[in-house]
Amino acid sequence: MIESAGLSRAQLRRLLRQRRRALSISQQRQAARRLYRQLAQHPLFRRSRHIALYLPNDGEIDPQLLLREAQRRGKTTYLPVLNAWPATRMVFQRIRPGERLTLNRFRIREPRPNHARQRKVWALSLLLMPLVGFDPHGGRLGMGGGFYDRSLAYRARRKNCQKPTLLGLAHECQKVDRLELASWDVPLQATVTDRAWYGEEDRRTTAPHSLRCQSKR
Incomplete structure (x- = not known):
């Protein structure tokens, strides 16, 4: 575990990215x-019907086994898609097995944008998120673009709407003792590594969240 005292967020990002790339x-x-x-047999994963994941980049831990397992079980799966305009916006689009993907401006694979197959983030059941660093208290350090934080900013305004459940996915070597969160940072329910669970959504429980988020889709 990395001691964060005296390190800036930029320094932490550089150090943690080096760690995961070195694997x-x-x-x-x-x-x-x-x-x-x-994760595959955890009740939270088993009960979730609409699951958003990501495709790994820059040494991120790979959730594609979970993606295929979710599809095998008949769940609806989604990947993030970056908008061409506004360039800071990200949406979640349904992905089917074997679907052809394209590269976005960060050279990350994603589906070709199709509005009819996109789902509001608050209508997802479970969001599995990439990260650069995490702490055991729900803190997440991302790449710095703010795409996930902007997509989830509604949670600060709509206290009765805490869908979807947010799980960070990481290598154990990305753990930090404590992260100083900025005002716009959205905390995680838990982080799951290749070794352990960290946070309130531990391996034994599936604490229920409000289902009062409204969506027509």
């Missing part, structure tokens, strides 16, 4: 299998 292909594959075992 070998074999270590990455092993971490992906362990992550799958941590």
